[in-house]
Amino acid sequence: MGGFNSGRRGGLATVEGCASVVLDVCAVMRPVTAEIRRQQAGPIAEGQIAEASAIRWNWTRQGEAAPWATVDVHLSLGSDHGSARLGFDVAHYHRPTGLQQQTVMMEATPCRFGGVRWWWVCLATGRRCTKIYLPDGGIRFLSRGAGAYRLAYASQRGDDMQRSHGRLARLHRRLGGHYRHAEAPLPRRPKWMRHATYERLWAEWEAQIERHEVIFEAGAARFRAGLEGGTESPQR
Numbered sequence: 001m002g003g004f005n006s007g008r009r010g011g012l013a014t015v016e017g018c019a020s021v022v023l024d025v026c027a028v029m030r031p032v033t034a035e036i037r038r039q040q041a042g043p044i045a046e047g048q049i050a051e052a053s054a055i056r057w058n059w060t061r062q063g064e065a066a067p068w069a070t071v072d073v074h075l076s077l078g079s080d081h082g083s084a085r086l087g088f089d090v091a092h093y094h095r096p097t098g099l100q101q102q103t104v105m106m107e108a109t110p111c112r113f114g115g116v117r118w119w120w121v122c123l124a125t126g127r128r129c130t131k132i133y134l135p136d137g138g139i140r141f142l143s144r145g146a147g148a149y150r151l152a153y154a155s156q157r158g159d160d161m162q163r164s165h166g167r168l169a170r171l172h173r174r175l176g177g178h179y180r181h182a183e184a185p186l187p188r189r190p191k192w193m194r195h196a197t198y199e200r201l202w203a204e205w206e207a208q209i210e211r212h213e214v215i216f217e218a219g220a221a222r223f224r225a226g227l228e229g230g231t232e233s234p235q236r
Contacts, residue, residue: 015151017161018135021069021090025130029118032075051076082106092136102140124148164212171205182212
């Protein structure tokens, strides 16, 4: 549960609530910078294009060995501009992306004490950003601001979906279980627990699952409407 735009509060879904895959340009550039310096014996000269080896980024869930998200990043960089070819396959719960290809433009700005700082250029807004996001339900990496996915961080804003997950997690803990997601069945009755207590907890769990579905469906409807405005051509 918890696809993009599900459980919005105050108009913004959260990065964590919709299981966003995040690409930080600084993290992507860190291993590439040394490689390019070795190739070029220094910074990239004006008019030159340097090709960096493709790097694979993997995301795994706790307790699972196989990655649920894989992104291959291949960079072509000039002195002040470049591009990243992304190949990805993300097994989101509600809308797996399947195999996708996307090109993200990049720009570099000079640093005060030498060198340059790289930025993504958001496909939806045309603005520079340090991070691009792929939430559950999306098929393109975009920024999280106005004109794109409009995501907040959980530390900035609580939301109905997160609270719903919290209620389900508490019921699982009462029964000695470990909560992973809303589809997980309720643990069996512990031997020490009275049947009446377990039946009461089961009824609470069923009621909360119904509320959880309502929250998700409302968010999914907002997501479908919001996507129409989140993939427009860049406007500067």
